Amino acid sequence: MSLFNRSNKIAVFVIFFLYFLFSIHATNVPLTSLFFKIQYVMNILFILIGIIVLFKTKTKINLVLFLVVFYLIFSSFLFNQYNTNFQLFNIIIDLFSYTIIGIILGQTVNFERIVNVLFYYFLLLAVLCILNAIFFPQMGKELSGEWRGVLYQKNALANVMVFGLIINYIYLLTKSTIKRSYRLCLGYTSLFTMFFLIVMTESATGLMVGISLSLAFFIFVLFYKIKNMNLKLVLISLTSILIIFLILTLLENEGRVFEFLGKDSNLTGRNVIFEYVKSIIKDHLFLGIGYSGIPNSYLLNSNETYQAIGFHVYYAHNGFLEILFQIGIVGILMYLYFYFTISKILLFEIDNIVKVFVLLFFVYNILYNLSEVTFLTGEGNNFQWFVMCLLITYYSRFKSIK
Structure with missing residues (x-):
C-alpha cells in the first residue's frame, strides 16, 4: 500500500511539473508541436477537473476575480482584431486553467507545502536549463551565446529564474521534513544555480531585479524578526x-x-516602443485595444507598428503600459484592486513567511514591469497569473476563518 501511495505521489508530482513547464512556456525542447498538443489537452482536463472540485468543495470564488476573467474574455472577442478564433480559444483556455488551479490550491493546500513543491520544480527546471545549454547548445543558447535553457528566449529564462529566487528564499524559511542541514545545503545550492543562470542569460533586468530581491528579502526578514517597534x-x-x-x-x-x-x-529600442505604445493608448484609454495576453497580437501583427518602430515586437516591454494598451484604465483599476486585496494578507496573524512572500511578490512585479511584462496571461506569464489567483484566494480563505 505504501508503494502504491508513493507511486501516486510521484505521478501527481510529474503531472504538475509538466503543468508548471507549460505555465512558463518551456517550448525550447524536441518535439515542440507535441508539447503544444499535450498542453491543450492538459489545460482542458484541468479545467474540467477543477470545475468539479470547485462545486464539490463549494469553494467561494472572489467575485471581482470572477468578473475580471469574464471581462478579459469579453475584451478578447469584441475589441481584438488580430486574434484568430483558434488563438482566442487558446487565450481563454489558458486564462481559465491557471485561474481555476490557483483558486483550488489557494483554498485547499497549505502554503508551505506549495512552496516546497515549487522549490523542487524550479530546481529541476534550473538543472534542465543547464543540461540543455551544455549538451544541446544549438537549442539551449541563442545565436549570440546567451543562455536560454529550455525556454524560448533568454529574457524569459531570466524572468523565471528571478521568480525562482523568491521561491528559494521562502523555502529557506520553511520547516521542511528533511534535516535542516540538508535543506540549507540544497537551498543555497539552488540559489547559486539560479543566480548563475541569470548571469548566463546576460539579462540586465534579470540581474538587477535579482539583486534587489535579495536585498529586499534580508530587510523584510530582519523587519519581522525585530520585536521592538x-x-x-x-x-x-x-x-x-x-x-x-x-x-x-x-x-x-x-x-x-x-x-x-x-x-x-535608448534601452535597446525600448524608448521607441514606449513612445509608440503611448500614442496608441491615447486613442483607447478607457478599455484598451483588446485583451490578447502575451504576445500582444496588435504589436506582433500590425504593419503600422513595424513602420513606426522599425522592427517586430511582441509586447510593450513595460507591464504598466501593456495593461493600459490592452485593457485600458479599467485594467489598471482591476490590478490595483488585486494588489490591494493581496496586501491585506499582511494584516493577518499568520506565519511571517507568507508576508515575506507577498512583499517580495510586490517588489518583483514593480521592478520587473519597468522594462518587461509579467502581468496578463500567455507564454511565461501564466505562472505569475496563477500565483496572483492563489494569493487572492488565500486572502479570502483566511478572511472567512478570521
Whole structure:
C-alpha cells in the first residue's frame, strides 16, 4: 500500500511539473508541436477537473476575480482584431486553467507545502536549463551565446529564474521534513544555480531585479524578526534613505550605468516602443485595444507598428503600459484592486513567511514591469497569473476563518 501511495505521489508530482513547464512556456525542447498538443489537452482536463472540485468543495470564488476573467474574455472577442478564433480559444483556455488551479490550491493546500513543491520544480527546471545549454547548445543558447535553457528566449529564462529566487528564499524559511542541514545545503545550492543562470542569460533586468530581491528579502526578514517597534522604525528609515541615495546615484551616473549593463541610452529600442505604445493608448484609454495576453497580437501583427518602430515586437516591454494598451484604465483599476486585496494578507496573524512572500511578490512585479511584462496571461506569464489567483484566494480563505 505504501508503494502504491508513493507511486501516486510521484505521478501527481510529474503531472504538475509538466503543468508548471507549460505555465512558463518551456517550448525550447524536441518535439515542440507535441508539447503544444499535450498542453491543450492538459489545460482542458484541468479545467474540467477543477470545475468539479470547485462545486464539490463549494469553494467561494472572489467575485471581482470572477468578473475580471469574464471581462478579459469579453475584451478578447469584441475589441481584438488580430486574434484568430483558434488563438482566442487558446487565450481563454489558458486564462481559465491557471485561474481555476490557483483558486483550488489557494483554498485547499497549505502554503508551505506549495512552496516546497515549487522549490523542487524550479530546481529541476534550473538543472534542465543547464543540461540543455551544455549538451544541446544549438537549442539551449541563442545565436549570440546567451543562455536560454529550455525556454524560448533568454529574457524569459531570466524572468523565471528571478521568480525562482523568491521561491528559494521562502523555502529557506520553511520547516521542511528533511534535516535542516540538508535543506540549507540544497537551498543555497539552488540559489547559486539560479543566480548563475541569470548571469548566463546576460539579462540586465534579470540581474538587477535579482539583486534587489535579495536585498529586499534580508530587510523584510530582519523587519519581522525585530520585536521592538522603535528598532523597526529605524530599519524603515535607514532603508528609505538607502533607496533614495541609490536612486540619486543612478540618476547622476546614468551613462556609466548603461555602459556597465552593456545597454545604450535608448534601452535597446525600448524608448521607441514606449513612445509608440503611448500614442496608441491615447486613442483607447478607457478599455484598451483588446485583451490578447502575451504576445500582444496588435504589436506582433500590425504593419503600422513595424513602420513606426522599425522592427517586430511582441509586447510593450513595460507591464504598466501593456495593461493600459490592452485593457485600458479599467485594467489598471482591476490590478490595483488585486494588489490591494493581496496586501491585506499582511494584516493577518499568520506565519511571517507568507508576508515575506507577498512583499517580495510586490517588489518583483514593480521592478520587473519597468522594462518587461509579467502581468496578463500567455507564454511565461501564466505562472505569475496563477500565483496572483492563489494569493487572492488565500486572502479570502483566511478572511472567512478570521
